[in-house]
Amino acid sequence: MVTETQEGTSLILFIGMLGMFFLALAIVGFVIIYRRRLLKQQMKLQEQKIIHQQQLLQSAVKIQDDERKRFAADLHDEIGGGISTILLSVERIKKEQIDQPEIVSKSQNVRDQLNQLLNKVREISYNIMPPTLEDFGLNEAISDLCYSISESSKIHIDYEWNGDEKRLDFSQELALYRIIKETLVNAVKHSEAETIKITIENSTESFKLTIKDDGKGFNTETVQKGAGLRNIKDRALILGGLIDITSNVNSGTTIHVHLNKENV
Known part of the structure; x- marks a missing residue:
């Protein structure tokens, strides 16, 4: 009789411990799921915030333009x-x-x-507001800009457009034109470069811009807050594009802008 009672008690304890284990497992699982959902919500809110900021910036710049x-x-x-x-x-x-x-x-x-x-x-x-951009598109406007800056400075500008010449939306062309102009003006003022290479790869899926100079470069950690770089980054943000600026002292500067047309 005592043995049966002990076995019953052991069984109850085992079932209780098993129940506690599954309860703990369920709680842990619930916490993990809750955290994942919370993280997803936070990421979604962050994305919405970025999209909202981008829309506000686009609206403000459109009004200015x-x-x-x-x-x-x-x-x-x-x-x-x-x-x-x-x-x-x-x-x-x-x-x-x-x-x-x-x-x-x-x-x-x-x-x-x-x-x-x-x-x-x-x-x-x-x-x-360059009339060439509105009348003939980005390619012609950049060509005119490169010629004008080369004529007024000692910098040789090598410009190359590859791929489709189908026009982008005018607001995109204007933002890209100003990114290029801001970069060239900064190079003339500060880089002491002899040559600037501008390459554009335009396809159905994407638009890629690369601007590389052989100037004295700069420390990107200490020049992040400059007005010129800030303007360039803001316009890339307006485009919804990715921008990468790499530079080292005495090693020149390279700027990459990548616009994914499928996301625009």
Whole structure:
């Protein structure tokens, strides 16, 4: 009788311990599942936050770009047109007073100054919103930009476009153009480079941009907060693209931008 009681007690203890084990296992499993779900929710919220930030940034930049476009048009048409009208008036006065050398000379001086001002207005308008980009696309706009910077500096720029020449969305082209322009301007100001190589690989699936110079380079750990790098990274973020900037002192700088078109 005692033996049966002991066996019953042992069985109860065994079943209890087994139940405790499965209960503990269930609790551990529940905690693991809960943590995984919590992690997924956190990741989802983080992704939504990034997407929301990107959308806000895109909206802000689009507003700025639209405003720049209007300003560039007004500058070119209104101010440039007004200067052109004054130039015609000065030229008419010059012809009417041809028998008065002093007036002719002063008119010529005014005409020369107005021409310089008109060229400056056109240059500013072009820099704000390059018409080549809107009319002919990114490839032609980059070609013009490289030629202009090469002519005004001692840096040789080697530019190569490979693959499809089908145009991207204008906002994407504008962001890429400004990334390239910002990079080239920074190189001219700071890199002391002799050569810059720009390569574009454009396919149906992706757009890859590589800009490499042979300049003095910099320490990426100490120059992360520079306005130029920040502008470049912000525009890459607007594109939804990946950007990688590598540089070492005395070893030049390389910038890679990768845009996955399938995710755009």
